[in-house]
Amino acid sequence: MSAILEMDVARWEREGRVVLDDVRLTIARGEHWVILGPNGAGKSSLLAILTAYAWPTEGVVRVLGETYGRCDTTAMKRRMGVVSATLGAWLRPEDVAEEVAASGLYAMIGPWRAYDDEDRRRGREALARLRAESLAGRPYGRLSQGERQRVLIARALVGAPDLLVLDEPCVSLDPVARERFLDDVERLVGESGPTTLVVTHHVEEIPRFVTHALVLREGRAVASGPIDRALTSETLSAAFGARCTLHRESGRYGLAITR
Numbered sequence: 508m509s510a511i512l513e514m515d516v517a518r519w520e521r522e523g524r525v526v527l528d529d530v531r532l533t534i535a536r537g538e539h540w541v542i543l544g545p546n547g548a549g550k551s552s553l554l555a556i557l558t559a560y561a562w563p564t565e566g567v568v569r570v571l572g573e574t575y576g577r578c579d580t581t582a583m584k585r586r587m588g589v590v591s592a593t594l595g596a597w598l599r600p601e602d603v604a605e606e607v608a609a610s611g612l613y614a615m616i617g618p619w620r621a622y623d624d625e626d627r628r629r630g631r632e633a634l635a636r637l638r639a640e641s642l643a644g645r646p647y648g649r650l651s652q653g654e655r656q657r658v659l660i661a662r663a664l665v666g667a668p669d670l671l672v673l674d675e676p677c678v679s680l681d682p683v684a685r686e687r688f689l690d691d692v693e694r695l696v697g698e699s700g701p702t703t704l705v706v707t708h709h710v711e712e713i714p715r716f717v718t719h720a721l722v723l724r725e726g727r728a729v730a731s732g733p734i735d736r737a738l739t740s741e742t743l744s745a746a747f748g749a750r751c752t753l754h755r756e757s758g759r760y761g762l763a764i765t766r
């Protein structure tokens with residue numbers, strides 16, 4: 508299997524602090540990963556490096572066969588679909604849902620030119636795959652959180668990416684909206700099959716198709732590898748610094764914490 512992603516972050520320092528220390532991640536085509544860890548573990552920092560918004564102080568990042576620092580990262584970003592609250596906050600609230608969805612074709616936040624009819628058609632098509640065509644014509648800024656998440660995933664998938672990155676995708680979703688969102692993600696990943704990387708604090712948000720896990724604590728890997736080995740009560744207890752009991756039922760996870 509060829510590697511979609513190879514990250515070897517020997518060290519990433521910010522303001523004199525080591526934020527990531529010897530974190531390695533190799534994702535082969537066909538694998539789907541979750542990065543899990545408590546607040547401050549380094550998940551967002553790792554994602555910033557992966558999406559070429561930050562550079563490791565020491566290390567190498569290769570995505571889709573290209574080495575960062577020696578390739579056009581804008582072209583790379585077009586091959587990645589990203590869903591994140593940070594990105595959501597940068598979107599222009601006046602753009603209608605199909606325009607926001609279409610902006611994923613260009614890996615841009617908002618247009619550098621006016622959207623044309625073809626962009627809007629592609630955007631509507633992407634919304635339809637999410638069963639969200641009724642959102643077309645509505646300004647993004649007036650949608651509910653659940654509706655926005657669906658527009659964001661349409662945006663992430665519109666360009667048929669090789670890598671789909673879901674950064675805390677269920678944040679601010681109510682329990683029913685979360686389940687609906689995860690159903691959509693499972694169906695779409697099943698249909699079009701991009702390699703997927705989910706970043707979360709919550710085991711309940713891990714979609715059934717995830718095959719591997721990287722568990723982080725304080726910028727270091729606690730465990731990494733096939734999910735049955737890397738995601739256990741022991742590794743989660745070590746990561747969260749509390750006694751955790753992991754449950755699995757019908758492919759989904761739950762966590763009980765004893766204090």
Ligand SMILES: Nc1ncnc2c1ncn2[C@@H]1O[C@H](COP(=O)(O)OP(=O)(O)OP(=O)(O)O)[C@@H](O)[C@H]1O
Nearest residue numbers: 521522526544545546547548549550551552553708
């Ligand atoms: N630019 C920066 N300058 C200084 N410290 C930083 C910077 N970025 C991150 N850090 C620190 O690095 C650590 C890891 O932060 P990061 O945001 O990557 O963690 P996280 O796992 O995403 O946390 P959360 O789940 O709370 O979002 C934190 O202690 C944070 O304060």
